[in-house]
Amino acid sequence: MGQMNCWKVLGIEPTKDKAAIKCAFAKLAHRVSPEDQPEEYQRIHDAYKQAMMIAKRSAAPAASGAAQVTISKPDEQQEKKEEDPYDFSIVAGAPEEHYDMSVERLLDFIVEFKERNGITTFADVANRKSQGLIIMAADLFGMYADLAIMMNDCSVWDSYFEEPAVKSVAYEPGFRKFLRDQIEHHNPPYPEKLDEYCKKFAEEVAKTQEELRRRDEIEKKKERRDMMLIITAVVTLLIITIVEAVIAYYGS
Numbered sequence: 001m002g003q004m005n006c007w008k009v010l011g012i013e014p015t016k017d018k019a020a021i022k023c024a025f026a027k028l029a030h031r032v033s034p035e036d037q038p039e040e041y042q043r044i045h046d047a048y049k050q051a052m053m054i055a056k057r058s059a060a061p062a063a064s065g066a067a068q069v070t071i072s073k074p075d076e077q078q079e080k081k082e083e084d085p086y087d088f089s090i091v092a093g094a095p096e097e098h099y100d101m102s103v104e105r106l107l108d109f110i111v112e113f114k115e116r117n118g119i120t121t122f123a124d125v126a127n128r129k130s131q132g133l134i135i136m137a138a139d140l141f142g143m144y145a146d147l148a149i150m151m152n153d154c155s156v157w158d159s160y161f162e163e164p165a166v167k168s169v170a171y172e173p174g175f176r177k178f179l180r181d182q183i184e185h186h187n188p189p190y191p192e193k194l195d196e197y198c199k200k201f202a203e204e205v206a207k208t209q210e211e212l213r214r215r216d217e218i219e220k221k222k223e224r225r226d227m228m229l230i231i232t233a234v235v236t237l238l239i240i241t242i243v244e245a246v247i248a249y250y251g252s
Helices: 004-012 018-031 038-056 072-084 096-115 130-151 156-160 171-185 190-252
Strands: none
Touching: 004 018, 004 038, 004 130, 018 038, 018 096, 018 156, 130 156, 130 171, 156 190, 171 190
């Protein structure tokens, strides 16, 4: 994969900001299942690794076109450094640096939390008990709430609800009660976004319950029909037996 392609895959401009790279990777990785789409997940992961390598080397590639190597005089190099749009050294000590580092640390902590508790993939959570997963989802909620505040971005919640641990308990009554309690009593960031998800879950649950009710009604009708057929067959057999007995009696 060429250097230019890694930014295209991640959907961001070339940057040295490792927090931005990790955030872009996290958003994409949540949408792609390593089990169902291994090639696509590998492509995203390779792009992430390459972008991080570029960021560590502090080499900012151009947004498009072939890479070029130029030799400049020391004073020209200094001038280019000052004009480099991807050189963040001039903001050292500024609030933005603290912000970026805080986001990066929190993203690392979320990854470590998932790995430590074995909830990174859907295969990890497939056979876990729902009560334990609800607790994990609640822990992740606090981390993602902090992330949404730091990044000032409501789409962080989209990534949260793509988490395997969260997705696996999204329709559980206990988890939905937890979400509603957070919205009503704890003032989380972007509550309107959370409310959208709560309504979506409620609609899906209602739809599922209606489908189950409909199937149950169909099954009951089938059982009643089968029972009527059995009763009819028994009555018919009984009548035939009686008729045969009467004929045999009078014919003897």
